[in-house]
Amino acid sequence: MEKYALSVAQEQAQEILIKAFPDIDINKLQVFYPPVEIEADLSIPLFGVAKELKQNPMKLAEEVANKSDCAGTLFSKITAEKGYVNFVFDREKINKQVFNDYLSFAEEYGVSEIGKDKTVVIDYSSPNIAKPFSIGHLRTTVLGQALCNIFRFAGYKVIAENHIGDWGTQFGKLIYAYKQWGNKEDIEASPIKALLELYVRFHKEAESTPEIENEARKWFKKLEEKDEEATKVWEWFKDVSLKEFERIYKILGVKFDDIIGESFYNDMLKGIVTEALDKKVAEWEEITPPEQLEENFPQKNKLVLIKLDNYGIRQPLLLQKSDGTSLYATRELAAIKHRMEKWNPERVIYVVGAEQKLHFQQCFKASELLGYNVKCVHIWFGLIRMADGKMSTREGRVIFLEDVLNEAIQRAKDIIAERDLTEQEKETVARIVGIGAIKYVDLSQDRVKDVVFDWNKMLSLDGDSAPYIQYVYTRVKSILRKADFDGATKLNLKPELLVEKEEVDIIKRISHFPEVINQALENYEPHRIANYLFDFAQSFNRLYANVSILKAETEELRNSRLALIDIVRYIIKRGLALLGIDSPEKM
Ligand code: ARG
Numbered sequence: 001m002e003k004y005a006l007s008v009a010q011e012q013a014q015e016i017l018i019k020a021f022p023d024i025d026i027n028k029l030q031v032f033y034p035p036v037e038i039e040a041d042l043s044i045p046l047f048g049v050a051k052e053l054k055q056n057p058m059k060l061a062e063e064v065a066n067k068s069d070c071a072g073t074l075f076s077k078i079t080a081e082k083g084y085v086n087f088v089f090d091r092e093k094i095n096k097q098v099f100n101d102y103l104s105f106a107e108e109y110g111v112s113e114i115g116k117d118k119t120v121v122i123d124y125s126s127p128n129i130a131k132p133f134s135i136g137h138l139r140t141t142v143l144g145q146a147l148c149n150i151f152r153f154a155g156y157k158v159i160a161e162n163h164i165g166d167w168g169t170q171f172g173k174l175i176y177a178y179k180q181w182g183n184k185e186d187i188e189a190s191p192i193k194a195l196l197e198l199y200v201r202f203h204k205e206a207e208s209t210p211e212i213e214n215e216a217r218k219w220f221k222k223l224e225e226k227d228e229e230a231t232k233v234w235e236w237f238k239d240v241s242l243k244e245f246e247r248i249y250k251i252l253g254v255k256f257d258d259i260i261g262e263s264f265y266n267d268m269l270k271g272i273v274t275e276a277l278d279k280k281v282a283e284w285e286e287i288t289p290p291e292q293l294e295e296n297f298p299q300k301n302k303l304v305l306i307k308l309d310n311y312g313i314r315q316p317l318l319l320q321k322s323d324g325t326s327l328y329a330t331r332e333l334a335a336i337k338h339r340m341e342k343w344n345p346e347r348v349i350y351v352v353g354a355e356q357k358l359h360f361q362q363c364f365k366a367s368e369l370l371g372y373n374v375k376c377v378h379i380w381f382g383l384i385r386m387a388d389g390k391m392s393t394r395e396g397r398v399i400f401l402e403d404v405l406n407e408a409i410q411r412a413k414d415i416i417a418e419r420d421l422t423e424q425e426k427e428t429v430a431r432i433v434g435i436g437a438i439k440y441v442d443l444s445q446d447r448v449k450d451v452v453f454d455w456n457k458m459l460s461l462d463g464d465s466a467p468y469i470q471y472v473y474t475r476v477k478s479i480l481r482k483a484d485f486d487g488a489t490k491l492n493l494k495p496e497l498l499v500e501k502e503e504v505d506i507i508k509r510i511s512h513f514p515e516v517i518n519q520a521l522e523n524y525e526p527h528r529i530a531n532y533l534f535d536f537a538q539s540f541n542r543l544y545a546n547v548s549i550l551k552a553e554t555e556e557l558r559n560s561r562l563a564l565i566d567i568v569r570y571i572i573k574r575g576l577a578l579l580g581i582d583s584p585e586k587m
Contacts, residue, residue, distance in 0.1 A: 001113050002104060004514045005074070005097040006033075012073040013042050013087050020064045024049055033515065036508050036539075040079070040086035041094075047083055057083035091504060095495035098511050102567050103489060109567075110514045110574060114521070115156025121339050122148050122158060124351035125254065128165030129241035129261070130174055130195040133248050135399040136353070139381050139451065142442045144351040145254050145580040146526040147379070153578060154521050159257050159343055163335060166238050166261035168328065170199070172220025175233050176212065177202040191240035196398070217323075224266070224325060244402075251405050252435065253580065265334035269326040272334050273304055273319055281369045282306045282319050306366050317362040332363045333370070340374040347375045349524070354380040354448075379524045381447040387454035404453075408434035411459055412467070416587060429584045433459070433467050436581040440466035443579050444530035464534050466581055469572060472537040473583045475544065476569045480562065483550055488563035494556045498564060502543040509536050510567055517578065526579055533575045540568050 003011075010031045017029050032043045046064070050057035061080035068078050068085075074097060076090035102109050124144020127137045148160045177198040178187075186194040206212050222230040238261070249255070276282035284302045304320040319330050339348055350360060360378035367376065386399075412434035416426055437458040444464060445451050461467050498507065512532070520528040549565060552558035573583045 002101075004101050004511070005094060006511045006515055008097065009042055009074045009087070009089070009094075012075070013044060013085075016068045016073070016078070016087075017044060017064065017085065020068060021049060021053070024052070028052075033512060034086075036505055036512075036535075039088060040081075040084075041075075041089045041508065042087040044085045044087075045083060046085060050083070061085050089508075091499050092496040094511065095498055095507055098507055099488075099493060099495040099563065099567075102510070102570070107570060107574075109570060110153065110517050112154045112514065112518065114154045114518070115151060118155075118346040119157040119159065119343050120151055121161055121343055121345045121348045122151070122351065123161050123163050123348065124148075125249075125256075126163040126165065126352070127245060130171070130192070130199070130237050131165075131241075132192050132196060132398050133245055133401045135384050135401050135404055135453075138401055138404075138438070139384060139442055139447075140351045140353065141249075141252060141254055142439045142580065143379070143381060143447060143526065145252075146439075146443055146529075146578065147349065147351065147524060149578045149580060150517060150521050150526065150529070153517065156346075159345070160255065161339075162256045162259040164242070164259060164261040166234075167263040167266070167331065169217065169220050169325070171223055171234055171237070172216040172218070173202045174198060174237065175219040175223070175230055176216045178233060187237075187240060191237075192244050195237060195241070220325070221323070248402055248405070251402070251431075252439075253582070260335075262328070262331045262335075265331045265338065266326075268334040268338065269330050272330060272337070273326075276306060276319060276333075276366070276370060277304065279370060281366065287322060306362075306369070308362060308365055311365050313358075313361055313365060315358060315362065317366050329359060329363055329366075332359070333366060336363065336367045336372055336374060336376065337370075340372050345374060347377060350376065350378045352378065352380060354382065356380070377524070379447070382445075382450035384442070384451045384453060387452050387457075405435065405438065407455075408438050408458075410434070411455060412437065415459060415461075415467075419587065421586060425586065429587045432582045432584045433470060433587065436466035436470060436576070439579060439581050440469075440530060443526045444534070446527050447525065466576070467587075469533050469537045469576065470581075470584055471587060472540055473569065473572045473576075474585065474587045476540065476565050476572070477585055479549055479565060480569060483558075483562050485562050485566060488566055491559040491563060492556060493563050494560050495563075497557050497560050500543075500547050502539070502547050503561075503564065506536075506539050506543055506564065506568065509539055510571060513571055513575070520578075529575055529578055533572060533579075536568075536571060536575070540565070 013031055014026055014029050018024070018026060028048050029044050032045070034040050034043050046057045046061050050060045053060070061083050064085050065078045065080035070076060070078060070090070074089055074093045075087045077088040079086045079088070105111065122144055124147070125137060125141040127133050144160070148158050151158045174195060181201060182194070182198050202212070202216070219230055223234055273282070282304050285305055287301055287303060301322055303318060303322045306317040306319060308316060317329050318327055320326060336348065339345060352360070357378065357380060360376070364376045364378070367374070409430050413426065413430040416429055416433070419426070421429060441453065441458045442451055457463055458465055459467055461471055516528055516532045520526055547561065549561045550558065552561055576583050
């Protein structure tokens, strides 16, 4: 695959320095891209090299800058500054190179082959059936989707997997509660709300009548033993829950390659426990059960666990309870093994909240001890908070995601109410803008930080928001429409004419696009793309305010500027699409 302008430049810069220091390892010559406001386009710090050569980095940089020349490269100038060697592009050459890149990759500009012949499994969203799809599951869904897009664009084969929580003792409680107090009609009418009510009721009743915990346990045991009645009710709960989730995924435009519930792994669990014991990774542990619960501990009061304190993890991983039942972690290990065998992935990426850090540390270590040959990474993230502080999942109040999504669409509708659009168009735009706003607020934040939901900011047309960027996109589209522009290839282009400072700025940003995608991928940080797009959109607005496009002095200049903003159009659309956000044609 051809190389992008910036990679070509990077290699040239390194080669220039290698000429000056033939004995230095090229990996020590790390190239940086200074912020666009700075004149230098590329920069290589010499501190490490200077140390190795026992020289002063400032002097060294001066010397190198003085004796190097730019012949045959994309640079016009090499300077030294405080121990850095700075490289400045020859505008004519870089403009041509960037335009060539765009013309040859066209609507794929920014793709790469980093992931060629590699598979990654991305485990994300993964809500629990019979429980609300809360705003807490929004982040994993949105982040996971963006990571899938980014990895795919970099050439990976991506398996998007939804590891639905459909197993565990809570289903014993639910079945009991349903048989006791539930009815079919309520559940059919509003499944998740009705099931949640049953769940809450169970816990309330259990406070005064703790015996029902035993009843629930019996039902779960029956479920584990594939009892017909228990299975039927559970399957029904699962069915109605998945239907609700489907509705939300449709609104969000989220798709999976595989939706596999935890229950899928049930038949593998005994095998995992035996394997862990045989390999001496796990051990039996005797316990003394509380008297009143004696009947639940038939397994000679022994449980199976994996001790991990030798690896800096104090809490052991519990693999099998003393009543013989499995746990979330047992199913996790089975899933790791299954994924390894089925996909032979280069990596499995878990997009799951920070509260499960310990769980994944334990499971990844256990998987390694079991000899499973698969790299696993936990990509965790902060919470979502409401700006008015009213609704917080931590306080136990549930915010139904669907309500939030509908509110976003409604608010977007109000904003565009007066626009010159048909009703049908308004409907479409409100969806794109409302859902875009929600995804963007989530993705523009460093994922380890909490996200604050502030409707006004999220939907603002002049702040760091999806609607702002989407609006810029429609503006670009409208210029292209006015000019009847239909593709740069047919025009006589002179990119070397684009030397106004706004043009230089935007071309430089265009050259960064493939690198930004790379960075987002390497660090699992979609916010790098979001932040880039916001700056990029602002950069376009400056160009739009100060440079005539349609009324450029000459035909050549006009064509070249149109081609430039066609690249802007592409970058915004592609960048937003990588984040899972659509771009409206008008708004
Ligand atoms: N269902 C879990 C929850 O909602 C998340 C599952 C994440 N994926 C996994 N492989 N553990 O908390």
